[in-house]
Amino acid sequence: LGATIALDAMGGDLGPQVVVSAAVQVLEERPDLKLILVGAEDLLAQEMGRYGRRVQDRLQLRHASQKVEMGDLPSTALRNKKDSSMRVAINLVKEEAANACVSAGNTGALMAMARFVLKTLPGIDRPAIISTLPAITGHTHMLDLGANSDCTPEQLFQFAVMGSVLVRAVHNIEKPRVALLNIGEEEIKGTGRVKEAGRLLSNSDLHYIGFVEGDDIYRGAADVVVCDGFVGNVALKSSEGVALFITHYMRQEFQRSIWTRLAGLAAMPVLRALRSKLDPRGYNGASFLGVRGIVIKSHGSADAVAFANAIRVADLEVQKRVPERISDHLASLLAERRAV
Amino acid sequence: LGATIALDAMGGDLGPQVVVSAAVQVLEERPDLKLILVGAEDLLAQEMGRYGRRVQDRLQLRHASQKVEMGDLPSTALRNKKDSSMRVAINLVKEEAANACVSAGNTGALMAMARFVLKTLPGIDRPAIISTLPAITGHTHMLDLGANSDCTPEQLFQFAVMGSVLVRAVHNIEKPRVALLNIGEEEIKGTGRVKEAGRLLSNSDLHYIGFVEGDDIYRGAADVVVCDGFVGNVALKSSEGVALFITHYMRQEFQRSIWTRLAGLAAMPVLRALRSKLDPRGYNGASFLGVRGIVIKSHGSADAVAFANAIRVADLEVQKRVPERISDHLASLLAERRAV
Numbered sequence: 001l002g003a004t005i006a007l008d009a010m011g012g013d014l015g016p017q018v019v020v021s022a023a024v025q026v027l028e029e030r031p032d033l034k035l036i037l038v039g040a041e042d043l044l045a046q047e048m049g050r051y052g053r054r055v056q057d058r059l060q061l062r063h064a065s066q067k068v069e070m071g072d073l074p075s076t077a078l079r080n081k082k083d084s085s086m087r088v089a090i091n092l093v094k095e096e097a098a099n100a101c102v103s104a105g106n107t108g109a110l111m112a113m114a115r116f117v118l119k120t121l122p123g124i125d126r127p128a129i130i131s132t133l134p135a136i137t138g139h140t141h142m143l144d145l146g147a148n149s150d151c152t153p154e155q156l157f158q159f160a161v162m163g164s165v166l167v168r169a170v171h172n173i174e175k176p177r178v179a180l181l182n183i184g185e186e187e188i189k190g191t192g193r194v195k196e197a198g199r200l201l202s203n204s205d206l207h208y209i210g211f212v213e214g215d216d217i218y219r220g221a222a223d224v225v226v227c228d229g230f231v232g233n234v235a236l237k238s239s240e241g242v243a244l245f246i247t248h249y250m251r252q253e254f255q256r257s258i259w260t261r262l263a264g265l266a267a268m269p270v271l272r273a274l275r276s277k278l279d280p281r282g283y284n285g286a287s288f289l290g291v292r293g294i295v296i297k298s299h300g301s302a303d304a305v306a307f308a309n310a311i312r313v314a315d316l317e318v319q320k321r322v323p324e325r326i327s328d329h330l331a332s333l334l335a336e337r338r339a340v
Numbered sequence: 341l342g343a344t345i346a347l348d349a350m351g352g353d354l355g356p357q358v359v360v361s362a363a364v365q366v367l368e369e370r371p372d373l374k375l376i377l378v379g380a381e382d383l384l385a386q387e388m389g390r391y392g393r394r395v396q397d398r399l400q401l402r403h404a405s406q407k408v409e410m411g412d413l414p415s416t417a418l419r420n421k422k423d424s425s426m427r428v429a430i431n432l433v434k435e436e437a438a439n440a441c442v443s444a445g446n447t448g449a450l451m452a453m454a455r456f457v458l459k460t461l462p463g464i465d466r467p468a469i470i471s472t473l474p475a476i477t478g479h480t481h482m483l484d485l486g487a488n489s490d491c492t493p494e495q496l497f498q499f500a501v502m503g504s505v506l507v508r509a510v511h512n513i514e515k516p517r518v519a520l521l522n523i524g525e526e527e528i529k530g531t532g533r534v535k536e537a538g539r540l541l542s543n544s545d546l547h548y549i550g551f552v553e554g555d556d557i558y559r560g561a562a563d564v565v566v567c568d569g570f571v572g573n574v575a576l577k578s579s580e581g582v583a584l585f586i587t588h589y590m591r592q593e594f595q596r597s598i599w600t601r602l603a604g605l606a607a608m609p610v611l612r613a614l615r616s617k618l619d620p621r622g623y624n625g626a627s628f629l630g631v632r633g634i635v636i637k638s639h640g641s642a643d644a645v646a647f648a649n650a651i652r653v654a655d656l657e658v659q660k661r662v663p664e665r666i667s668d669h670l671a672s673l674l675a676e677r678r679a680v
Contacts, residue, residue, distance in 0.1 A: 107524075136588055146523055149531040183486055183573040184447075191489040191570060214577025218585040227574070230531060233523040234571050235578040237554025242582040245558040248476055249617060253610040260610055266603035267610075270593040277589060 002032025003318035005311060006098035009039035010067040010085035011105025013301045016040075019104070020047040022307035026315075027055040033315060036060040036098055039067070039085040064088040068109045070300065077109035078116055086110060090117045093293040100294035100314040102285070104302050110295065111147050111288060118293040121323065123330035125152075127290035128159045129229070129297065130166060132283050133239070135220030141167050141176075142217060142225045145286060146233035153196035156180065156226055157204070160197075162289040163224035164206050165329050169320040171223075175207040179222035181231060182211035197226070243278050281306035285313030289326065294318060342372025343658035345651060346438035349379035350407040350425040351445025353641045356380075359444070360387040362647035366655075367395040373655060376400040376438055379407070379425040404428040408449045410640065417449035418456055426450060430457045433633040440634035440654040442625070444642050450635065451487050451628060458633040461663065463670035465492075467630035468499045469569070469637065470506060472623050473579075475560030481507050481516075482557060482565045485626060486573035493536035496520065496566055497544070500537075502629040503564035504546050505669050509660040511563075515547040519562035521571060522551035537566070544673075583618050621646035625653030629666065634658060 009019040016039055023035045037044050041063040048056065066084040068077045081087055086105050092098040094117050103110050111127065120127060130143035143163050148155065160178050167176040178201065182194050194211070201208035212221050214235055227235070250271070254264030264271070276282065280299065284306035288295040294317045298310035317323075349359040356379055363375045377384050381403040388396065406424040408417045421427055426445050432438040434457050443450050451467065460467060470483035483503050488495065500518050507516040518541065522534050534551070541548035552561050554575055567575070590611070594604030604611070616622065620639065624646035628635040634657045638650035657663075 134585065136585055149523070181574060183489070183570055183577075214574045214579070215581035215584065217578055218581035230523055231571055231574050234521060234554045234567070235574050237523075238557055238575040239554070239578050239582045241555030241558035242579045243586065244555065245474065245476055246583065246586055246614065246618070250610060250614055253613050254607075256610075263603075263606035263608075263610060267594075267607040268603075270590060270596075270600055270603060270607075273593050274586065274590060278586070 003099045004034040006036045006089040006092040006101040008085045008089045008103035009037045011103040021304040024051045025308045026311045034058045038062045038089045074108035074112035078112045099318040102296045104298035114291045114295045118291040123334050124290040129286050131286040137220035144229035146229045148229040151228040156197035157200040160226045165326045169325050176223035177209045178206045178224045179212040181227035285310030343439045344374040346376045346429040346432040346441040348425045348429045348443035349377045351443040361644040364391045365648045366651045374398045378402045378429045414448035414452035418452045439658040442636045442650050444638035454631045454635045458631040463674050464630040469626050471626040477560035484569035486569045488569040491568040496537035497540040500566045505666045509665050516563035517549045518546045518564045519552040521567035625650030
């Protein structure tokens with residue numbers, strides 16, 4: 001049976017046309033998928049009018065009178081935006097009218113609403129954000145990317161369990177290599193919390209391979225890299241910054257003279273391949289792991305290509321029953337602990 | 341009057357020949373500089389024998405019977421390696437036989453020895469490591485890069501003061517823009533410590549511009565970016581990882597066919613410019629700020645080009661009297677606080 005996915009059509013910087021266009025695109029690819037657009041009914045009906053009837057029977061419309069703004073505080077959004085497109089999309093998951101939801105809106109508000117409405121899984125203190133990054137060999141999946149600034153060793157351990165289950169289920173890696181992000185082997189380095197999390201992981205059934213450093217993320221040294229949300233977010237943003245710096249610099253250099261312009265033309269296929277390899281749109285769609293339901297965060301500035309990718313991530317997690325699998329793994333873990 | 345700089349000739353992965361070659365190179369550039377090579381006398385004498393007498397009267401030799409290994413714990417090195425090249429080089433600074441020292445050895449041991457022998461400046465709890473990074477506009481100076489895993493708001497504030505004084509003194513920026521590294525503006529984000537450090541900085545005489553995120557490092561949004569050593573080290577290493585990933589990927593793509601190989605040849609000048617722009621050797625030489633003396637850490641894998649750069653950094657800090665300036669700034673700060 002195909003999935004039904006609720007889309008927050010009002011989130012994101014580029015407005016509902018991006019969400020509607022992405023929805024139509026993915027519906028055309030997946031004949032058994034259903035999507036629910038949540039937002040201002042008149043606006044959405046108008047957008048939908050631009051597309052043929054072909055996919056429209058699988059594209060439902062659900063009115064929501066409010067919109068969470070990027071500047072809204074999570075607590076305020078939670079209290080005052082109960083009929084926002086974001087909240088209604090999450091409610092649909094809670095009511096089992098949808099199997100998952102996708103939003104490009106305010107991350108903090110989305111996390112607060114997801115936790116409040118869906119609740120966390122048993123054995124999970126706090127949800128975490130995971131995303132996929134390119135690596136020299138394969139891909140790396142990193143969490144937490146910004147939901148939790150400070151984490152206890154036990155929370156880092158829980159992140160590792162969730163990340164490992166996700167990568168196994170969705171990316172078909174039998175025994176994902178799990179590593180903790182640290183800053184070296186020396187005594188002066190590494191916080192006590194990371195070391196303690198390392199002890200917890202060493203005694204677990206995960207394939208824990210020890211500490212890795214920042215550069216190992218892009219080497220593909222581990223399948224799952226675990227860190228607190230502050231560190232993960234800084235690592236991710238710094239990486240984006242370097243990539244931006246490099247592409248900016250190359251563009252500038254290739255425009256320096258007629259000769260470098262010609263060289264740039266000759267090198268175009270390679271530069272294009274690089275750009276597409278680094279294109280964050282191809283990696284768009286971060287999962288909120290640890291809540292009772294599937295919530296996917298799209299980048300705020302996502303275009304239709306990127307938003308469509310986030311819908312695909314949601315669909316895949318529905319097919320692979322990610323929350324149930326995490327739940328099962330945690331249940332056996334909790335049973336084991338009780339037995340000890 | 342020219343500076344005298346002590347070099348730990350045994351630190352680093354590539355051995356004393358790199359240090360001696362770098363020393364000779366810098367001595368040839370700076371006619372009033374003196375250098376002291378610290379390490380195994382016979383080995384160093386042999387290395388020096390390979391160079392002409394021209395610079396040798398400004399290149400002294402100081403024997404040290406031990407060597408700090410990369411795997412040594414800082415505490416062990418501090419206790420058991422009192423006649424190591426690293427320790428003797430720092431001692432020379434303490435005894436005022438040298439104005440600064442440079443080492444490519446074990447960072448943790450170097451920091452431990454620098455703190456123990458030289459002591460911290462009044463008003464400074466812990467020294468921090470600062471280095472220069474390339475940015476789209478100008479350069480960014482970031483600290484701490486790994487000396488302190490967890491920092492109090494007061495310590496982050498002290499880092500900001502030290503970074504600002506250094507950048508003003510050495511890089512001739514009258515009012516360096518100081519920013520705190522954070523992960524966004526939302527309620528869910530940002531630790532209490534960073535926010536509290538922000539309050540301290542807002543009430544200071546520094547040109548504090550607020551929070552920046554990881555990508556801003558490479559935009560040149562601030563002259564001084566302040567964070568704890570865990571976050572700073574991860575940001576730095578992640579950035580190196582991305583740069584490595586990109587160069588690796590481009591090399592691979594340019595070798596895909598005869599056409600891409602030709603394109604690669606045409607693009608060579610641009611790729612070479614990029615490589616030199618990203619070359620960590622050009623940025624080699626991180627300063628330990630906050631100790632009573634100038635201690636420069638070279639990358640462990642530094643070659644002669646890179647190590648020479650670290651020596652130049654040391655020389656510049658001697659000329660600009662960096663520790664004295666930090667000390668002066670802190671003294672007026674402490675006097676102000678006492679007055680309140």
